[in-house]
């Protein structure tokens with residue numbers, strides 16, 4: 001009896017500890033983000049107040065207004081940055097997915113010599129730090145006139161995303177039994193039709209999650225963009241963040257407003273596919 | 289699918305190979321070449337000024353370089369391990385929740401959506417000694433009256449950087465480990481229970497070995513992305529103050545762009561590339577081995 | 587409808603040859619079963635007929651056409667896979683109609699064909715489900731339905747029943763047989779289960795290590811196995827094999843006991859031979875043996891008995907080899923009880939001990 005009781009006590013204790021632990025962890029995860037959102041609505045004086053103002057008493061849209069105002073104080077061509085980011089990220093994601101599908105399919109469906117070596121070689125290209133790559137890439141792009149162009153950034157991001165995309169998509173195609181495509185061929189499909197009508201739809205959700213990763217990477221990338229873009233013609237939002245800094249000061253409120261603008265599309269997209277994301281990663285990585 | 293006279297697998301891989309050759313391999317060859325010259329951004333002609341292994345010798349004897357190198361390895365080791373442990377803990381906690389798990393999972397992915405550069409600014413501000421969230425909180429709670437110099441003191445600055453790095457990347461581990469927990473068959477756990485294992489023992493001998501491949505994937509993904517830390521560090525401290533948080537990447541960036549010594553920067557870049565490749569290959573090996581152990585074909 | 591001809595058909599993976607120049611002629615409307623142990627090359631052969639594997643050598647003809655280089659879609663075949671390979675993103679209806687849709691047939695025709703197939707296989711109530719929501723047996727039927735919708739010249743089955751439980755397997759076996767009678771099309775069916783082969787086939791093709799060992803009707807291969815491999819592979823329990831040496835019209839076993847040479851066989855004096863007796867043909871005295879004029883008797887110690895209901899299987903020992911025998915009127919058996927057994931010599935077999943080939947009289 002006594003041992004039964006102590007067991008119950010212990011289980012209760014564990015439950016409480018579990019709850020507190022989870023609460024703390026989630027707070028740490030969420031507070032920095034929420035703090036950004038909050039600050040984007042607060043006047044700079046209040047953000048910088050000493051002693052701190054804990055309970056906001058003046059929430060307004062001033063930073064957003066200034067940001068979209070484009071001229072005057074704090075005016076940053078945000079919409080242009082947003083458009084650049086969107087064009088570059090979406091295009092590079094689509095291309096990376098197409099190339100990744102071709103490559104992933106090759107790894108998943110064909111046997112060939114040196115497969116493991118080629119695979120690792122492709123992966124390793126992703127491991128090259130952006131800053132180490134940006135120097136020579138800068139020189140080359142300057143020669144061929146790709147500096148400060150959408151094309152230049154798109155090509156760069158496609159290359160950056162292709163290895164990981166191949167890796168994930170390879171995993172998804174392995175999950176699709178070979179027999180499905182064979183059955184489709186017997187049902188009268190060509191190889192091409194069998195791929196698009198059977199294998200692709202079955203692996204679709206996984207491919208979508210690979211797409212999210214590619215998009216987030218392009219959307220958020222800074223090291224390369226900061227070197228390869230120069231002006232409003234191609235600057236992306238992460239680079240645009242620096243417009244809010246000057247030698248000694250930092251327009252924190254304005255920066256938060258742009259940050260919110262950056263996070264929203266990422267948030268929406270991730271929300272849409274979050275169900276597939278975990279499944280995608282499991283299949284893609286492990287079972288692949 | 290007849291695609292020219294290539295074998296089909298090669299035709300399918302061609303776009304990826306060509307692209308990566310153009311955007312990664314060619315620049316790497318160029319940077320390898322330029323690391324043997326005295327190339328300066330400001331004087332394009334110096335690209336043809338062959339100076340042999342001078343840059344490498346210089347790097348080998350450069351105390352700043354080796355300090356940055358050591359600090360980078362240390363940062364990666366500490367950060368990756370902490371992320372793994374914290375991610376494991378987080379995943380275990382989330383997996384034990386009975387209601388609202390979807391919401392928690394979504395919240396868990398929150399930091400992945402943040403651009404590293406944004407994380408850098410965010411944490412620079414959070415750790416600001418004057419008006420930062422951390423000091424404000426500590427002071428309001430009466431835990432300290434002084435302004436703690438989070439980004440100035442060498443140890444505290446490293447701590448702050450690691451905190452930021454962990455904040456962004458723990459969720460990658462947590463999500464993958466959670467995926468592993470979901471995929472885990474229940475019978476071995478039940479068998480362990482019947483065999484008299486304590487919860488801790490079943491975790492140690494049943495759950496953890498099963499999770500290993502997932503952990504290695506996370507490690508592999510992270511090692512592909514280690515240089516994300518560059519953005520964070522560049523914004524938070526940019527290696528400073530007085531090189532106290534200098535990492536390979538900040539050192540390279542400054543040498544190349546600010547001091548315009550491209551040749552030398554590329555020589556150091558090469559060493560950092562080798563470091564990254566080492567980490568990647570290492571974890572991919574581990575991953576393959578762990579998969580084989582669980583009977584999953586590569 | 588069509589015949590299928592395999593001529594010197596070879597499959598090699600690099601240096602590894604897995605199908606060795608096999609020849610087989612399958613008549614129009616015939617139900618042929620390829621049977622053999624796992625890994626013997628049955629699936630590979632079937633997949634070459636389907637066009638899913640390249641042919642390394644030889645020729646395949648369907649009807650009068652050599653199809654070596656035709657892709658699967660041009661061979662007018664359909665195939666049922668071991669794991670069914672149903673399209674998981676399509677409903678049962680879409681699965682069944684997929685091939686016709688690809689062939690760009692009018693929707694009305696597709697509906698008619700699909701409904702008819704669904705009717706034959708009693709799939710009508712399941713038409714709007716996805717494969718994930720079906721039981722194993724139902725999936726199997728969908729896979730068959732998908733095959734019959736096309737009205738192919740040849741049906742190919744690759745172990746279609748091996749993922750079903752025993753009861754369902756028996757049931758589906760009957761359905762496949764009925765289907766064949768109804769459609770009258772040519773069927774090439776692969777299985778490793780000799781019972782399936784015996785019950786379904788017009789003709790059985792027994793394969794081993796990429797070679798065809800014997801081709802014949804189920805009764806032929808059961809009654810006249812060409813070698814010890816076929817003898818032990820076909821029939822359950824497997825044929826008992828006893829090693830011995832020929833001495834004046836009898837085979838002397840290792841312990842000195844003598845069994846007369848079966849009447850249908852001849853063997854040279856002194857030759858090393860293997861004596862084959864099926865369990866049905868060796869029974870304790872007093873149990874009705876199959877009809878035949880030649881009977882021998884032998885004493886054996888029974889080590890174990892396995893009652894199966896209508897009959898009991900006896901495990902006995904003869905010349906150091908385990909022998910399985912049958913008892914038709916079961917009674918309890920004590921451990922190591924010695925009993926006198928009768929052997930129906932007309933049904934026994936004699937093989938060359940070295941090559942395993944049957945020593946039949948010409």
Ligand SMILES: Nc1ncnc2c1ncn2[C@@H]1O[C@H](COP(=O)(O)OP(=O)(O)O)[C@@H](O)[C@H]1O
Pocket residue numbers: 599602604622623624625626627628629630631
């Ligand atoms: N792609 C391949 N590469 C090498 N060997 C193979 C390949 N596919 C099958 N084999 C080998 O060919 C032999 C026959 O296989 P299979 O036809 O599948 O046998 P089964 O009779 O069980 O259907 C096996 O030994 C198998 O290991």
Ligand SMILES: [Mg+2]
Pocket residue numbers: 625628629630745
């Ligand atoms: Mg097979």
